[in-house]
Amino acid sequence: MDGFLKNIGEAAVDRRTLLGSIAAVSASVSLAGCAPSLQQTADEVPLASTEEQGTWISCECNNKGCGGGPCVNKVYVVDGVPLRQKTDDTHEDSPEYPQRRGCARGRSMRHNVLGPHRLKYPMKRKGWSPDNPNGEKRGVDEWERISWDEALDYVAEELRKLYENYGPRSMLHAGYGGANESYHLLNALGGFCYIQDTASCGSFALGPLTIGTGFTYNAGSAFGGMTVNDRRDLLNSETIVLYGCNPSWAAAGNPTYWYMQAKNAGAEIIYVGPDYNVTASTLQARWIRVRPGTDCAFLLAVAYVMLTNDDPEANPIIDWDYIDRCTIGFYDGNMPENATIDENFADYVMGKYDGIPKTPEWATEICGTPVEDIEWYANTIRKDRKVSIHFSYAAGRTNDSEDFHQLLMTIGAMGGHYGKSGHSCGLGAYLLMAGNEGPYLINGGGTKADGSPISTFTPNPIDEAIPAHNIWQSVLDGKYHYCGNTASSAGTLDTLVPGEWRDIDIHMVWYDFHGAEKLPDVGTQVEVLRKVDFVVTIDYVFSTAAKYSDIILPVPSKWERYVGASGGDRECFKVPSRVMEPMYETRLDQDIVKDLMTRLGIDPMAYFPCDEKERYFYTLAGATILEPDGVTVSPLVTITKEDAAAWGAEWPEQEGKIGLQELIDKGSYQVELSDDDNYGYIGYAEFREDPENNPRQSESGKQEVYCQVKADKFNAIGFMDRVIKPYPTYYPAHSGYESSFADWETKTKGEYPFQMFTPHYIGRCHNDLTQMKQVREAFISPGFINAQDAEEKGIKDGDTVLFYNDNGKVLRIASVSNCIMPGCVSLPHGGWVDFDEESGIDRGGNENVLIGHSRGTFPLTGYNTTLINFEKYDGEPLAPYHELTVTTPEV
Ligand SMILES: Nc1nc2c(c(=O)[nH]1)N[C@H]1C(S)=C(S)[C@@H](COP(=O)(O)OP(=O)(O)OC[C@H]3O[C@@H](n4cnc5c(=O)[nH]c(N)nc54)[C@H](O)[C@@H]3O)O[C@H]1N2
Ligand SMILES: Nc1nc2c(c(=O)[nH]1)N[C@H]1C(S)=C(S)[C@@H](COP(=O)(O)OP(=O)(O)OC[C@H]3O[C@@H](n4cnc5c(=O)[nH]c(N)nc54)[C@H](O)[C@@H]3O)O[C@H]1N2
Ligand SMILES: [Mo]
Numbered sequence: 001m002d003g004f005l006k007n008i009g010e011a012a013v014d015r016r017t018l019l020g021s022i023a024a025v026s027a028s029v030s031l032a033g034c035a036p037s038l039q040q041t042a043d044e045v046p047l048a049s050t051e052e053q054g055t056w057i058s059c060e061c062n063n064k065g066c067g068g069g070p071c072v073n074k075v076y077v078v079d080g081v082p083l084r085q086k087t088d089d090t091h092e093d094s095p096e097y098p099q100r101r102g103c104a105r106g107r108s109m110r111h112n113v114l115g116p117h118r119l120k121y122p123m124k125r126k127g128w129s130p131d132n133p134n135g136e137k138r139g140v141d142e143w144e145r146i147s148w149d150e151a152l153d154y155v156a157e158e159l160r161k162l163y164e165n166y167g168p169r170s171m172l173h174a175g176y177g178g179a180n181e182s183y184h185l186l187n188a189l190g191g192f193c194y195i196q197d198t199a200s201c202g203s204f205a206l207g208p209l210t211i212g213t214g215f216t217y218n219a220g221s222a223f224g225g226m227t228v229n230d231r232r233d234l235l236n237s238e239t240i241v242l243y244g245c246n247p248s249w250a251a252a253g254n255p256t257y258w259y260m261q262a263k264n265a266g267a268e269i270i271y272v273g274p275d276y277n278v279t280a281s282t283l284q285a286r287w288i289r290v291r292p293g294t295d296c297a298f299l300l301a302v303a304y305v306m307l308t309n310d311d312p313e314a315n316p317i318i319d320w321d322y323i324d325r326c327t328i329g330f331y332d333g334n335m336p337e338n339a340t341i342d343e344n345f346a347d348y349v350m351g352k353y354d355g356i357p358k359t360p361e362w363a364t365e366i367c368g369t370p371v372e373d374i375e376w377y378a379n380t381i382r383k384d385r386k387v388s389i390h391f392s393y394a395a396g397r398t399n400d401s402e403d404f405h406q407l408l409m410t411i412g413a414m415g416g417h418y419g420k421s422g423h424s425c426g427l428g429a430y431l432l433m434a435g436n437e438g439p440y441l442i443n444g445g446g447t448k449a450d451g452s453p454i455s456t457f458t459p460n461p462i463d464e465a466i467p468a469h470n471i472w473q474s475v476l477d478g479k480y481h482y483c484g485n486t487a488s489s490a491g492t493l494d495t496l497v498p499g500e501w502r503d504i505d506i507h508m509v510w511y512d513f514h515g516a517e518k519l520p521d522v523g524t525q526v527e528v529l530r531k532v533d534f535v536v537t538i539d540y541v542f543s544t545a546a547k548y549s550d551i552i553l554p555v556p557s558k559w560e561r562y563v564g565a566s567g568g569d570r571e572c573f574k575v576p577s578r579v580m581e582p583m584y585e586t587r588l589d590q591d592i593v594k595d596l597m598t599r600l601g602i603d604p605m606a607y608f609p610c611d612e613k614e615r616y617f618y619t620l621a622g623a624t625i626l627e628p629d630g631v632t633v634s635p636l637v638t639i640t641k642e643d644a645a646a647w648g649a650e651w652p653e654q655e656g657k658i659g660l661q662e663l664i665d666k667g668s669y670q671v672e673l674s675d676d677d678n679y680g681y682i683g684y685a686e687f688r689e690d691p692e693n694n695p696r697q698s699e700s701g702k703q704e705v706y707c708q709v710k711a712d713k714f715n716a717i718g719f720m721d722r723v724i725k726p727y728p729t730y731y732p733a734h735s736g737y738e739s740s741f742a743d744w745e746t747k748t749k750g751e752y753p754f755q756m757f758t759p760h761y762i763g764r765c766h767n768d769l770t771q772m773k774q775v776r777e778a779f780i781s782p783g784f785i786n787a788q789d790a791e792e793k794g795i796k797d798g799d800t801v802l803f804y805n806d807n808g809k810v811l812r813i814a815s816v817s818n819c820i821m822p823g824c825v826s827l828p829h830g831g832w833v834d835f836d837e838e839s840g841i842d843r844g845g846n847e848n849v850l851i852g853h854s855r856g857t858f859p860l861t862g863y864n865t866t867l868i869n870f871e872k873y874d875g876e877p878l879a880p881y882h883e884l885t886v887t888t889p890e891v
Contacts, residue, residue, distance in 0.1 A: 054078035056086070058667020060558040060576035061106030066765040070432055070572040071102040071253040072668045075110060075559075080580050082110050082559070090666055095261055097672040100572055103252035103762065108774045112557070113579075116887040117541045117771040119554030120584035122151035123891055128550040130157065135530045139548045140837060145891040148587065148595075154551055156599035158534045162508050163189045168462050170507040172475065174545070175514040177460060177485070181589040182512050182538070184458050184607040185596055191461040193504060195519065196485050197468035198861050202396030204405050204427065205486050206714075206860065207493040211707045212327075212698035213409040214426055214683070215491030227426025228390060230570070230681040231258040231436035232673065235265040236422035237388040239380055243272045243408070244295065244395035245429035248279040249762040254569075258435035259283055270377070272298075273395070274757060275784065275826055276819040288377055289821050292757045293398035293733040293865040294367035298374065299407045300730055301363035303349045305378035306414050317382040319416025326691045327413050329706020329727055336700055338708045345410060345705045345727040358730070366730075366737060368821060381415045386422030392430035394759065399854060399862030400733040402714060407728035410705045418703075419688025426683055432569045438681025441671045442573040442636060444565045445622015449651045454610045454618045464504065468861045472524035473853040475506045476531070481857035483717045492697065493709065498716040499857055511545035512538035512589060515767035520851035520861065522833055522842075523808045538589060542888040543767060544832045555589050556582035562616035565623065572670045573623065573636070575663055578616075588612060617647040620664075625657060625671070630678030637663055717858060734854060735865045740823070752805045752867035754789070754825050758847045761828035770831050776882035781845060782815035784826040785870070790816040793871060800877040802841070803827065803870045807852035811878055812845040825868060832886060843878065 054076050061073040072088035087102035105112075126142045127134035134141070146154075162170055168190035173182070177194035186192040198205040201215075208215045214227035234240065240262055247255040256279065263269055263283050271280035272288040272295075280287060290298045310317040328336045331346040343353055351357035360374040381387045389412055396404055412418060412425025428437060447453055465485040466474055474480035483499040509532055516525060529535055529548045537549040546552045559579040568574045582588070590612065594604035610618065621644075623636040635656040643660045644651040663669055673679060686694040695701025699709055704726075711726040722731055732738040742750040763779030764770035783801055795801055797816040802809055803825065812827060820826055827847040834844035842849045851866045878884070 054083065057577050057579050058575060058664070059085075059109065059579050060563050061102055061109050066105070066252070066769070070100050070569040070574055070668075071106050072100040072572075072574060073102040073106040073109065073576075074667060075579055077579060082113065082579055085110055088668070090668065090670075096674065097670065098254060098257060100574075100668060100670070101253055101257075104775050104778055105252075105763075105765065105769050105772070108772050109559070109769075111772040111774050112769055113559045115541075115771055115885075117885065118557070118584070119540060119542055119546065119552060119586070119888055121145050121554060121891075122148055122585070123552045123889075124151070124154070125550045130154065133533055133550065135532065138530050138535065138550070139526065139835070143552075143889045143891050148585065151551055151553060152592070152595050152599060155536055155553070156596050158508065158536075159185075159189060159596070160600060162534070166505060166507050168192055169464055170505050171510065172466075172506045172508065173510045174516070175512070177465065179455075179457055180513050181593045182510065183460070184456070185593045185600075185602070186510070187458040187460050188597065188602045188607070189600065191464075192510070193462070193464035193466055193506065194460070195468050195471055196465035196859055197519070198397075198486060198859065199468070199518075200393055202393050202398065202862070203401040203403075203860055204393050204396045205491070206402055206496075207491065207710055208405050208409075209491040209697040210493045210699075210704075210709055210713075211406050211409065212696035212700070212703040213405065226437050226439065226681065227683045228388060228424035228428030228437045229421070229683055230438040230679065231261070233421055233424075233680060233682060234258060234262045234388060234435060235267075236386060237262060237267050237424075238386040238422070239270065239388070240267045241270045241272060241381065241387065241389040242279060242283075242285065242429055243389060243391035244290075245273075245390065245392035245434075246277045246279045246394070246759055247392075247429050247434040248282050249277070250392065250760040251429070251431055251434040252762060253432070255429075255432075255434035255436070256282060262435075270380070272377075274755075274821045274824045275759075277759065278762070281819070288373050289369055291366070291368045291737050291821060292395075292755050292824065293401065293736040293862070295395045295398075295401070295404055296407055296728060296730045297358075297363045297366040298369050299411055300349055300358035300728075301360045301367075301369075301374045302378045302381075302411055303345075303407075303414065304358045305360060305375050306382075306411075307346060307349060309379060316384055317379065318414050319383040322413055322416040322418065322688070326418070326688060327410075327703045327705050328700050329704060330410070330413070336704070336706055336708065338699070339706060339726070340708060341726070343706075343725070343727065348725075348727060348729060366732075368737075368823075381411070381417070383416045385415075387415055387417050388423065388428070389417060389425040390428030390435065392427065392434075394757075394864060397861065397863045398733060399735055399860065399865040400731060400858075401862070402724060402858075402860065403728035403730075406705070406707065406710070409703055410728060413703055413705070419682060419684035419686075421682060424683055436569055436571070437683060438570055438679070439626070440568075440570045441626045441679060442568065442571075442669060443624050444573070444619040445624075446619070447622060448610075448618055448649075449621075452609065454615045456607055456609060458607065464502070466504070467857070467859040468519050469854045469859070470857075471519055471853075472521045472528050475504065475528045476524065478505055479503050483857070483859055486859050493713040496713050496717070499718040507533045509535045511536070511543075511549070514545075515543055516545035516548065517767045517830065517833055517846045517848050520848055520863070521807065521853045522846060522849045523840075524853065526835070538592060540586065541768075541771065542886055553592055554584065554586045555592070556586040560586070561588065562612040564612070564616045564619045568668075571673070572668055574668050575620065576667065577664055613647070614649055617649045617651075620660060621649070621651045621654075625669075626679070628674070628677035628679065636669060714858075733862070733865050735862070735867050737823075740867050750867075752869050754823060754868050754870065756803070756825045756827055756847070756850060756866045756868045757864040758827055758829040758851075758866075761830055763828070764830050766830045767832060771885050773882040773885050776885070780813055780815075780881040781828055781831055783812035783845075783870070784815050784817055784820050784828075786820050786822045786824065787816050787818050788822050789825075790814060795870075795872050800873040801870050802873040803850060803868050805850055805852075805866070805868045808842060808849035809840060810842040810845045810847070810849050811873055813878055813881065825870065829863070834884075839875075841875075844884075845878075
């Protein structure tokens, strides 16, 4: 690592050349089109040695939710110009005190910040005017540059008209209704419709807390974010199961290193999923193949083998003590009092109710897992072996997976893998907590010195949460099925209500902080966007949403903002700096919203108690650290009178572990672990020890293998072509494996015989960070195809392939491999669409073009259950991926 960093550190630039081109670029603001673009500047920086002195500044790398989090990246800045990057070298690397490695995206961020896809000034679509939107030209029209005053006047006037004429139910914000700056404005005007998406969590958004397990998203609560043990305890596991996850891509940075250490300490690693992905191969895992959306079949067969092979004396597999004390509904001896049907899980597995014993032979036909693998797995995750089962949400992002997390919990309980050193079962392989859970050791501040908040939340006066899986069709149809907002339920089913049909009449679509390609059915979305009265996008890049808008408002990138301490894991508090002034004519989201408020007669001061710079200071000044005793909480940062004055903030003097400027210069603060600290964490430890006095959040306080509330809530939605049982069962998923057959009995394949799934991609963050050609050279966003399938279709590695179904057609480059199950295709998630208007083919290759609006009314977005077909493309092949980047139109 040292040598590598040193080389980068020694590489330098010819500063005069660079500053010359920067000056020319500044001039281009007034002489549009004459000067080199900033992308050229970024690429053309010559790496010659020079004497000049700059500063290494800690810089933000991650988009919201890129997964990695605690990576530390730095940029070398000379006279305000970012020249090159490196990752964490604040200390020597060791397992107790590891460096926080940035990934390819973080280390290339300069090319994102300075790229030709940046928005520079407010723009208006030429064909749009307040009297005639010419909506059909959205996405193909030309652009003109307008002033901020013009842009804000237009948007304010459109908002005024909309709320006066149609009311808040005509406004759709293409986000999840959480805490964006613009929500203050839209709420002040009367509210807005938003998207109810189980997004990240899939079926895990549907009540893990209600059944008595945990929920990672709720990291601060006693039940969330702490479902598995800390990374040091992981070294005590004999077997680590990575279930339907891919931290090497989706939690880039250090998590793979945590697993690597466990492997080096002797753990056997198992990977369960439809592909032998980068995480599995990096860790040389044993691959247990399971087709997308068929996990319940696999796990029921695992339960069958555990039940039939278990002998408490001769072959102890099941932890009956744990089942008896900590769960209910597993067998007829421990049923809950509120049960309305006389059925239990164990008897279901044995086939008592449907006549189908859930044997490995039954399962293999569905999930594709070889019988001997099911048997081996069931015998391996046994009670008397130290097993950690870490999953993420991917397998829950499938249709009809409502029962999946309950079944995972049940299997974990059967092995007794809760609450003991070396054992765990939980959402352990997800995002920045992957492989390392437990309470945060450092927490940022959240208030001013007087305890008043640094940010506010305004409630939405209306409650129109439109389910994502049908959103665009619902808007076209003017009606949708409401059933509460499960996405905001933080893991419980409390906000799920009996379903009802509601009318809506959307006239305006608003994009900020969310891309246009995140939801299913992009084709219908384009139809919607061409139909409504007004589309506005606030973004820092010329994203797809921007391309289909009428007015675009440009914001600075994160390097040009005080984004605040963010995205650490429990040991590492990351402190990115503002690297440079806002470029071009960009303005902060907050300032845009404030100006619109003023134009509409709303007082912004009530909504924004702090500007970004003040907020940055307060998060640092109020940060706390847990002392090694595991009890005492102390201030992290030393603050002097001069510090507070320099930041224009009020804060009493305090003594911490590190000075304010020192922390900012260092860019992170990391707790150094030692043998005698008290930072260890064992998930569910108190519960296992004494479940009566440490109840879970379920009605009974136990882990509910039979959960009456779950069944009642789900069945009340009114979506059903079936009845959900209180205990986990198997039913074929809509658009799942069984549906890929025209005739299941004779095994005759249907029109769309391939199962597509869509892993989060290392080469981008959803639809963000997708335009860096340096990253694209390394990660070409292919379509992964099984070698045998490819051969049958005459497709070779590198061919341009057309992937298609009734929803759309997309092109990607084939990556042919034996690391994916036959019959499965993986199209890594994200990327901007690029529709050919004639053929309707998306040459950008976005996978959500292929995911249609789905069945019925159940509010679960099943990205990983889509059926497609594919063939070698006989039209013009795709250019190399890095040549397919987007340039913002010159205006
Ligand atoms: N097929 C498929 N689809 C999926 C998924 C999947 O697994 N498969 N996963 C889903 C999941 S889990 C998620 S979380 C969603 C995420 O989908 P999105 O929420 O769309 O995520 P991003 O692409 O990161 O969108 C961020 C947008 O905000 C912009 N942005 C960044 N910074 C700022 C800023 O400071 N101000 C403003 N105004 N804008 C900014 C970015 O440029 C980008 O256009 O995708 C979902 N879609
Ligand atoms: N680089 C990068 N990192 C990211 C993001 C990004 O866009 N880019 N997005 C972030 C966000 S917001 C989120 S929500 C997370 C998502 O992170 P995860 O929830 O971990 O989801 P994926 O990365 O989609 O998981 C992919 C793996 O799940 C497996 N899988 C897919 N379907 C199934 C199934 O039905 N059954 C089983 N058993 N396995 C299955 C496949 O093997 C696939 O390789 O990633 C985060 N991290
Ligand atoms: Mo997500």
